[in-house]
Amino acid sequence: MRSAYSDLAMEAREAYLNEQPGAIPGVETQDWQADGGIHINAVKIINQEGVKALGKPIGTYVTLETRIIPPDIQQQKAASQALAAELIKLVGKVEKTLVVGLGNRYVTADALGPKTVENTLVTRHLLENLPGQVDKRVHSVCAVAPGVLGITGIETLEMVKGLVAHVKPDVVIAIDALASSSTNRLANTIKLTDTGISPGSGLGNMREGLNKETLGVPVIALGVPLVVYAQTISRDALNLLLKTLQDGKQNLDTKRLLAQMDTQADAMIDQVVTQSMGDLVVTPKEIDQVVKEVAYTVAMGINLSLHPEIQFDEMTTLID
Amino acid sequence: MRSAYSDLAMEAREAYLNEQPGAIPGVETQDWQADGGIHINAVKIINQEGVKALGKPIGTYVTLETRIIPPDIQQQKAASQALAAELIKLVGKVEKTLVVGLGNRYVTADALGPKTVENTLVTRHLLENLPGQVDKRVHSVCAVAPGVLGITGIETLEMVKGLVAHVKPDVVIAIDALASSSTNRLANTIKLTDTGISPGSGLGNMREGLNKETLGVPVIALGVPLVVYAQTISRDALNLLLKTLQDGKQNLDTKRLLAQMDTQADAMIDQVVTQSMGDLVVTPKEIDQVVKEVAYTVAMGINLSLHPEIQFDEMTTLID
Amino acid sequence: MRSAYSDLAMEAREAYLNEQPGAIPGVETQDWQADGGIHINAVKIINQEGVKALGKPIGTYVTLETRIIPPDIQQQKAASQALAAELIKLVGKVEKTLVVGLGNRYVTADALGPKTVENTLVTRHLLENLPGQVDKRVHSVCAVAPGVLGITGIETLEMVKGLVAHVKPDVVIAIDALASSSTNRLANTIKLTDTGISPGSGLGNMREGLNKETLGVPVIALGVPLVVYAQTISRDALNLLLKTLQDGKQNLDTKRLLAQMDTQADAMIDQVVTQSMGDLVVTPKEIDQVVKEVAYTVAMGINLSLHPEIQFDEMTTLID
Amino acid sequence: MRSAYSDLAMEAREAYLNEQPGAIPGVETQDWQADGGIHINAVKIINQEGVKALGKPIGTYVTLETRIIPPDIQQQKAASQALAAELIKLVGKVEKTLVVGLGNRYVTADALGPKTVENTLVTRHLLENLPGQVDKRVHSVCAVAPGVLGITGIETLEMVKGLVAHVKPDVVIAIDALASSSTNRLANTIKLTDTGISPGSGLGNMREGLNKETLGVPVIALGVPLVVYAQTISRDALNLLLKTLQDGKQNLDTKRLLAQMDTQADAMIDQVVTQSMGDLVVTPKEIDQVVKEVAYTVAMGINLSLHPEIQFDEMTTLID
Numbered sequence A, B, C, D: 001m002r003s004a005y006s007d008l009a010m011e012a013r014e015a016y017l018n019e020q021p022g023a024i025p026g027v028e029t030q031d032w033q034a035d036g037g038i039h040i041n042a043v044k045i046i047n048q049e050g051v052k053a054l055g056k057p058i059g060t061y062v063t064l065e066t067r068i069i070p071p072d073i074q075q076q077k078a079a080s081q082a083l084a085a086e087l088i089k090l091v092g093k094v095e096k097t098l099v100v101g102l103g104n105r106y107v108t109a110d111a112l113g114p115k116t117v118e119n120t121l122v123t124r125h126l127l128e129n130l131p132g133q134v135d136k137r138v139h140s141v142c143a144v145a146p147g148v149l150g151i152t153g154i155e156t157l158e159m160v161k162g163l164v165a166h167v168k169p170d171v172v173i174a175i176d177a178l179a180s181s182s183t184n185r186l187a188n189t190i191k192l193t194d195t196g197i198s199p200g201s202g203l204g205n206m207r208e209g210l211n212k213e214t215l216g217v218p219v220i221a222l223g224v225p226l227v228v229y230a231q232t233i234s235r236d237a238l239n240l241l242l243k244t245l246q247d248g249k250q251n252l253d254t255k256r257l258l259a260q261m262d263t264q265a266d267a268m269i270d271q272v273v274t275q276s277m278g279d280l281v282v283t284p285k286e287i288d289q290v291v292k293e294v295a296y297t298v299a300m301g302i303n304l305s306l307h308p309e310i311q312f313d314e315m316t317t318l319i320d
Helices: A009-019 A048-054 A073-090 A112-118 A124-127 A156-167 A230-247 A254-273 A287-306 A312-318 B010-020 B048-054 B073-091 B112-116 B123-131 B156-167 B230-247 B251-275 B287-306 B314-316 C011-021 C048-055 C073-091 C112-116 C124-129 C154-168 C230-247 C250-272 C287-305 C313-319 D009-019 D048-054 D073-091 D111-120 D124-129 D156-167 D230-247 D252-273 D285-304 D312-318
Strands: A027-034 A038-045 A059-065 A094-099 A140-144 A171-180 A189-193 A219-229 A280-284 B027-034 B038-045 B059-065 B096-101 B139-143 B173-178 B188-195 B220-230 B281-284 C027-034 C038-045 C059-065 C094-101 C142-143 C171-180 C191-193 C218-230 C279-283 D027-032 D040-046 D057-064 D096-101 D140-142 D171-180 D191-193 D219-229 D280-284
Touching: A009 B220, A027 A048, A027 A073, A038 A048, A038 A073, A038 C073, A038 D171, A038 D219, A048 B010, A048 C279, A048 D040, A048 D140, A059 A073, A059 C124, A073 A189, A073 A287, A073 A312, A094 A112, A094 A156, A112 A171, A112 A287, A140 A156, A140 B048, A140 C094, A156 C230, A156 D156, A219 A230, A230 A312, A230 B281, A230 C287, A254 D280, A280 A287, A280 B156, A280 B230, A287 A312, A312 C073, B010 B059, B027 B073, B027 B281, B038 B048, B038 B073, B059 B073, B059 D096, B073 B123, B073 B173, B073 B188, B073 B220, B073 B287, B073 D312, B096 B112, B112 B173, B112 B287, B123 B139, B123 D285, B139 B156, B156 C154, B173 C011, B188 D040, B220 B230, B220 B287, B230 B281, B281 B287, B287 B314, B314 D073, C027 C048, C027 C073, C038 C048, C038 C073, C059 C073, C073 C191, C073 C287, C073 C313, C094 C112, C112 C287, C124 C142, C142 C154, C154 C250, C171 C287, C171 D111, C218 C230, C218 C287, C230 C279, C230 D230, C230 D280, C279 C287, C279 D230, C287 C313, D027 D073, D040 D230, D057 D073, D073 D191, D073 D219, D073 D285, D073 D312, D096 D156, D111 D171, D124 D140, D140 D156, D171 D285, D219 D230, D230 D252, D230 D280, D280 D285, D285 D312
Parallel strands: A094 A140, A094 A171, A171 A219, B096 B139, B096 B173, B173 B220, C094 C142, C094 C171, C171 C218, D096 D140, D096 D171, D171 D219
Antiparallel strands: A027 A038, A038 A059, A059 A189, A189 A219, A219 A280, A280 B281, B027 B038, B038 B059, B059 B188, B188 B220, B220 B281, C027 C038, C038 C059, C059 C191, C191 C218, C218 C279, C279 D280, D027 D040, D040 D057, D057 D191, D191 D219, D219 D280
């Protein structure tokens, strides 16, 4: 699981705008509504001014606010179709794609990538072996879930590099579960970027990133926040409390106290949380079902974007 | 999952002792160390004074602090053996036992009960059908995982009542995952009580409890805290912060402010947490593996207690 | 898994007709085609003559030949709808149903019953607790997967009896995987009967049957053949070979030899098969997926029959 | 799943010996007993005469007849230790190993490879990142389960080649489920060879083999027969029947008939078996548990062979 903190251009922009209201130089933003009431936000960082302002590489960052959960087939169909439309804009016209499902299939909350691969329509082997006999609307797609360092002993980048060298895809789409900075986006937000997965983001075992620099082909990163770290949720509660109190009229001593609390809060939270037996994560109680539904919806979006002449209903019959 | 708040006599005692240092009338407590460095605490509520002081029924409440996680076979063996010893004290000499695994097998963090049943040595059918041919050391055990109300449409109590009427066990052992009030006991604490599962404890779908009153036979409840509610963890962090500040020298205005914060804290936390998509729980990141290891350890403890002439190593070969 | 040999009235009829061409006294049969090219055969045994002729109790035996596998959403929808129509004829108008998923959820080929229960729309708890607030089209349904004797130590009949006494359903629908007598019907045949599950059918752990005599309410048995015993498939091959040879012109010695082979065949097959490590079954290679698809299709058929005012597409959104 | 027909030098030898009793030129064989009553047979093909006689490449073929199933911890320990001893002989002294788990993790009977990888002690990442801090007894091991062509769209050989080029192991150990030619060896036979996996063996999706020619490093293939094809089991029954009859005194006509049957048998069997919906396999009924037990036993054998200074009991605590 990667942290969504650094990935989330929209949040960076919001944080920036709190301090610098008005347009951000070097950054273009756009918001709109897709079918099914899906809100989409796109942030483009177009030059070094934008890079400096948002602390992220030049590129496009798209956030879709969908309603995959609770499960509703019509809402999920709308989410898949909106995702497909955004992927097509980011990916452009491609003939050959490698889909990479990151994460650990044996840890429910981290299994989004592998489970998305399970539902991806894979065609490369058919096109290579029976070129004349495959439906003309189908393009070449292959898909792997390389596993995590602790189980394989091999860095994800090492695995994917070898495959890219061999398969020579036009683009890589990498799917991962994210750790969110906020509970209200869990499972229903899809994040896309054409900058790949940055070095340094994530939990330490992806130290080099998956991106055009490391792989030599464009990398689209697709992430869905599925967990919140326990520290985050405590911090959110404290912040809200402090903010509410600071908004009231307070004398000087009180203001000083609140400032002091603000300073000490992180240490307190760490103390509470790290008494525990290890990494604690906050998840929806029904995480097993949530991951299954999100993986299916995301995979359908990918399938529709890579074989755009096949419609949703037909696609559902192809991926069983 | 039941809340451990109400189940946890030790915590009630600690809360009480903070306000009323010294012995609690009507309550006897004992602490000792078992093999493998396992700390055991037993609280006996012996009369109405004790009931009033701790807010729980007359009975025995045992807490084992074990090291099941991270996995270590020797530590798990010690935990199973210590659990067996405590169960034997609570259960006494019985010939026929019904083991009930509560919870939802399709929700990882709630699957402890069903997974414990999977590892329980079941013998009733052999003893009934081939009475002369079964190892003399084996006693009659049967086991069910009745499922949860949302999946079956039937209250757990209704299911278990029918079985008890038919099987006529000497005792029921009911296993359940607990929601803890503290992160530092997750997965490594085993709680036992001979008072069964009280009405009103839990998440609302066990409105009548499983106990001697409802089932007509003694009910031993065995619980292991596997999750913490997101509210709890935030509340803990806030409490620690407020306590630290209140301990310092503060003028009157500050004290008033802190008191005000204390009052508002719960509402703030609820606001933060319930912005989310539903019930959020805090779990160890590796919850899939944790549940598997705990279920095996608990089931072995139950097996050793119900067939006390069979040793650990032999028992491992019987339950595959 | 029950053997389909004894359950399969159609086969019994065919066997009979081979020797007694023409109508069978005491037996009515009907064949027709439902939407989606589904062939349906219904056999009614109406009196003791029919019982004697077919060796099965008085009642109705329906066989649907569907195309659930390979997976195709339209074919599965047609199968669910045809199944619902036949169930409605057999069950009649009922207000309260108990669905029982037989079999072992931990053995893939035997998990059809438990997996069907997972996809059953369960409503009894809502109707009992919030009677005014539930959609008027919904009837009372509850569902259990009681597990198998080797895991629970309790006979299935004992478990179901207790539930029936408590829930007081108008009808029980019992789902089970069958062992087929022929490979060409695997996974695509659905068998229904209003005679329940007979004593003596099956693998020995259902010695008393689930039927009106034992439960006091009508029992509809629904089975799908998912495995073939290894002996069966070998016997089929031998029979075909012997039949082909016997059809040819042969002298007396040869006929005698073939008769001798026929006599010895079963012993030979047993010798080959039982050299193995235990029960061997023949399954489709993709049995994991097959069971999942069949369980979903069967559950949808049950759901549509028990809440007949809800259409297929809406139903799919209710059972996630 | 690969067919064991071509892999099984011992069977080839037996077939050969039936026709050519006495020593086979170019072939050395040895049989002995290991602890725990495990029978081991080693066949060495040492020159082109042996290649011609047995139809297999020059190399060593080892078969261990173990008792992994039914599960017994002592028997499984003995099997792991005997397997480790044979692997050490075949592999020699190595510093760096790549373990490859072949097969489809979503098809129970084909999941042996992926499940073995799950239980493999993986250390390469630790040795590379924290070289001074790792237990001196540990050697470099990494492990992958590359998935099957139908799910990834990429040939297994393509995947493994890329990894070998990057990881530069001294040896590759490839694990796979086998389709056996006989039911009496299912799950309890372990086959090893230092010739890798030959081109043309298997079910068609491994058209180039995994061996020293294709990968550039020695490849040890480790296989366990877990299924029998339905055709095989029928053929076995017929053969036994024909053989029994042929052994008796028969006149000329009868002999002619039997010869005719022998000729027609394969076509008959295919006709019976392929009336079914697709590939049918014969498996033990409890295949889910069988695969789990065999994978653990095999992985322990591999672990003991690659870190030979660590004993069995300590190893069990390292792979959880």
